[in-house]
Structure formats: C-alpha cells, structure tokens
Amino acid sequence: MKMQKTPKHFDEIVALLDKYFPDPPIPLKHSDPYTLLVAVVLSAQCTDARVNATTPKLWELADNVYDMAKQSEESVLEIVRPCGLGPQKAKAVVGLSKIIVESHNGVVPSKREALEALPGVGRKTANVVLSHAFATPAFPVDTHIQRLANRWQWSEGRSALAVERDLTALFEPSSWERRHLQMIYFGREYCKAKAHKAEECPACKLFL
16 A cells, blocks of 8 residues: 655656656566566666676576576576676576475465565565566566665665565555565665765755
C-alpha cells in the first residue's frame, strides 16, 4: 500500500523520473533468467558497463547452466577477474550453477528463499532476478538508490533493507521495477555520489 503521508517534493521528483527516464531499460545485458542471475552476481562492487563487457566472453565458455556447472573455477576466474572479487565470483558462478542443476532441474528458482540460498546471492540480487526475470514485485536497493532515498528524504534508513521497506511503502508494487530502474539511471546521471552539487541536480535543488 502507498503511504498516506508523502515526503516533501515527492510528486515533483517522481515527475522528474518520468520525464528523464520514462522507459528505463535493464542495464545488464542478458537473454534469460540464468544469464541475468550470473550478470547480477558479477555486478557486485563493479559497474554494469564492465559486466556487459565481460559476460560475452563468459558465454563463449558456457552460456547455459549445464555447461557452466561443468567448468572449473579457474577457467571462470580467468574471464571474470576484471569485474573484481574474481575468486569469490568465480566460485559463486560455478557453485550456483551446480546447485541449480542438481536441486532445481536446471531452472533458476523463482522464489526468494531458494534464490538467496544460492552462493553469491543476497537480497538485492534476488530482488533483481525476481523483478526482471519473473515479474515478481521487488525493489532492489543498491548504493545509487540508497543515496537518492536519503537525499530526497524518502528514507532515513542506513541499511539497504530499511530503505527497501520505506520505498516499497511509497509506491504501488506494480511500479517497483520501473521506479528502481529510474532511480538508478537518475543517480548515475544527475545525483552522483562524488562532486555532487545540489543546485545542479534537478531533484536536490528542490530542497534548497
């Protein structure tokens, strides 16, 4: 349910999101739930651009869960190293692939509990997969979204979970996927973490 009391300048900022990013695309390139899952795992502490430059090489090695489950962590690491945290991510990709094959008949699970039980998959990753792959209402919170939610007084939360709870109370579930993407793009383009000038941000200048 939408909150009864909306934050200051809420409607104006939502209008800005709709103006600048009316139909935001999913930033991680993928072809199915499995390739999306792997891409999101690789995106931890890494830019989407870097992931999108890396995954084509990974798909040449193995573009499906069955083939990936047969790969060695070393062969995957050689490819995903540019994404940072290479050893952990290679272990997670191979490990989650094996579990999906052995426990889920080769199909990425569509339930949160099962997703979060996979190696390298936390709440944010599960939310991305639920939202983009299975059309299940979810609101992934990354550093961009947490930053904007705090700056715009949409949430005082200091954890991703606290921010998620506040944002899901502000918006109808049917809009969560779009709002999540809009906030990501807006944060990258106009409300950046570094060298941010409120007077130059279309949203933050409303509070001056």
